[in-house]
Amino acid sequence: MEKMQAKSHKKVEMRRMNNEEDRLVSFSKRRSGIYRKASELSTLCGAEVGILSFSPNGKPFSFGHPCIKSITNKLLSENHTPCDGTQNLLEPYRRVRLNELHQNYKEACKQMKAAKEQEKKIKKKSLDRSKGWWEEPVIELDMDGLKQRADLIQKLHKRVQLQIKELQTMASSSTSPSDTQTVGHGRGPC
Amino acid sequence: MEKMQAKSHKKVEMRRMNNEEDRLVSFSKRRSGIYRKASELSTLCGAEVGILSFSPNGKPFSFGHPCIKSITNKLLSENHTPCDGTQNLLEPYRRVRLNELHQNYKEACKQMKAAKEQEKKIKKKSLDRSKGWWEEPVIELDMDGLKQRADLIQKLHKRVQLQIKELQTMASSSTSPSDTQTVGHGRGPC
DNA sequence: GCAACTATCATTAGGCA
DNA sequence: CTGCCTAATGATAGTTG
Numbered sequence: 001m002e003k004m005q006a007k008s009h010k011k012v013e014m015r016r017m018n019n020e021e022d023r024l025v026s027f028s029k030r031r032s033g034i035y036r037k038a039s040e041l042s043t044l045c046g047a048e049v050g051i052l053s054f055s056p057n058g059k060p061f062s063f064g065h066p067c068i069k070s071i072t073n074k075l076l077s078e079n080h081t082p083c084d085g086t087q088n089l090l091e092p093y094r095r096v097r098l099n100e101l102h103q104n105y106k107e108a109c110k111q112m113k114a115a116k117e118q119e120k121k122i123k124k125k126s127l128d129r130s131k132g133w134w135e136e137p138v139i140e141l142d143m144d145g146l147k148q149r150a151d152l153i154q155k156l157h158k159r160v161q162l163q164i165k166e167l168q169t170m171a172s173s174s175t176s177p178s179d180t181q182t183v184g185h186g187r188g189p190c
Numbered sequence: 191m192e193k194m195q196a197k198s199h200k201k202v203e204m205r206r207m208n209n210e211e212d213r214l215v216s217f218s219k220r221r222s223g224i225y226r227k228a229s230e231l232s233t234l235c236g237a238e239v240g241i242l243s244f245s246p247n248g249k250p251f252s253f254g255h256p257c258i259k260s261i262t263n264k265l266l267s268e269n270h271t272p273c274d275g276t277q278n279l280l281e282p283y284r285r286v287r288l289n290e291l292h293q294n295y296k297e298a299c300k301q302m303k304a305a306k307e308q309e310k311k312i313k314k315k316s317l318d319r320s321k322g323w324w325e326e327p328v329i330e331l332d333m334d335g336l337k338q339r340a341d342l343i344q345k346l347h348k349r350v351q352l353q354i355k356e357l358q359t360m361a362s363s364s365t366s367p368s369d370t371q372t373v374g375h376g377r378g379p380c
Numbered sequence: 381g382c383a384a385c386t387a388t389c390a391t392t393a394g395g396c397a
Numbered sequence: 398c399t400g401c402c403t404a405a406t407g408a409t410a411g412t413t414g
Contacts, residue, residue, distance in 0.1 A: 008387035009410030016236050026410085027235040028382080033408060034227050037391095038241075041224065045217040046206050046246045049224075053231070053239040198404035199393030216393080218398060223391060227408095 023056045035063050213246045225253050 017023045031053060038049040042065040051063040207213045221243060228239040241253040 007411060009389070011389065012234070012410075014230065014233055017234055022410095023235045025381090027231065027237055029409065030227065030231045030235070031237075034224060034231065034239075036408090037220065037224050037227060038243075040204065041217065041220045041243070043204055044202070044207055045213045045220070047217055047221075048244040050242045051228075051239065052241075053228075054237055056236045197394060199406075201406065202393070212393095214398080219392070222399090226391090 020056070027055050031061065038063060039065055210246070217245050221251065228253060 017026060034051065038051055041047055042049050049063075049065050053061050053063075055061065207216060224241065228241055231237055232239050239254070243251050243253075245251065
């Protein structure tokens with residue numbers, strides 16, 4: 001069929017697209033673009049980048065270079081001494097304290113990761129590998145595997161949750177009562 | 191001063207830049223670009239995006255739209271019913287199980303957030319506000335405040351950690367022994 | 381849904397402040 | 398580290414398989 005002179009695109013307004021499908025398509029394309037950018041940033045500059053996003057439909061995606069896990073770990077453990085000749089940001093003393101505080105986060109993250117791995121594995125079975133190394137859709141669960149796992153963890157979870165609630169209470173009473181604001185663009189209620 | 195005919199840029203090779211300063215400059219510029227892209231993605235498509243990155247020097251930056259916190263929360267709670275007419279990905283039954291599992295993660299995250307908030311507040315005091323609403327450097331801690339907080343949390347942490355370790359052990363024994371691999375680009379050892 | 385295409389728009393390297 | 402500048406590269410809307 002003869003190729004029509006592609007009308008190419010107009011300047012796009014920066015506001016929520018009206019058409020649902022357009023939003024999804026644009027999301028896919030632009031997400032790819034951002035992943036490429038992030039990858040380049042990492043390669044060119046030696047930085048580490050992690051991205052977590054939700055599609056308009058609420059479908060979650062994640063990206064990491066070298067991998068999401070190392071990003072989250074690095075955020076808190078900081079056990080290595082990278083190219084920090086110039087930065088004296090976290091002194092050893094503070095770091096020790098921070099590390100201890102952050103253990104909680106790391107450990108809990110492992111649980112999440114494990115769950116996500118399972119989802120990923122299942123999803124990946126029916127996934128085209130050549131799509132791109134950087135994309136890891138995290139959806140759709142294996143019913144049986146997850147149920148077993150959830151039952152198991154659920155029991156433990158209840159115990160842990162009690163402990164954590166205690167921790168929450170004491171911690172919040174030692175600081176300002178309303179210390180949970182974040183910056184962000186603040187489009188909606190946080 | 192007369193403007194020199196800007197030599198403009200050559201095609202850039204996709205490999206780690208040799209010059210350290212170039213890397214830092216490029217990191218800043220490209221990071222800004224990625225943030226803009228993420229913001230656009232969010233605005234145009236109604237998606238939620240969170241980005242965590244480390245500069246070549248290890249300096250951490252985060253970005254979130256509408257805010258980082260809502261992203262991490264949304265990842266796990268999923269209490270709302272968005273535009274999911276087409277997706278039947280997580281059925282109610284599975285979601286309940288998942289929610290319980292994810293409570294752990296959320297609670298632990300709160301601790302982290304609280305700590306990060308504190309860092310941020312302190313840092314923000316001496317920070318140029320006009321730089322941009324989307325950037326939140328998370329560095330440099332308040333010695334006294336953090337110490338107090340850390341001492342408190344440390345005690346509780348130890349108790350919780352024990353519980354979590356149990357949870358870890360039981361969980362991993364119920365799945366494959368080596369279930370902690372992640373995808374990512376895998377540049378270095380994960 | 382993604383892949384290819386291409387005319388247009390958008391980002392950015394490099395230089396300087 | 399960021400902003401401004403310009404020319405050059407890069408991303409992508411709109412369309413077709």
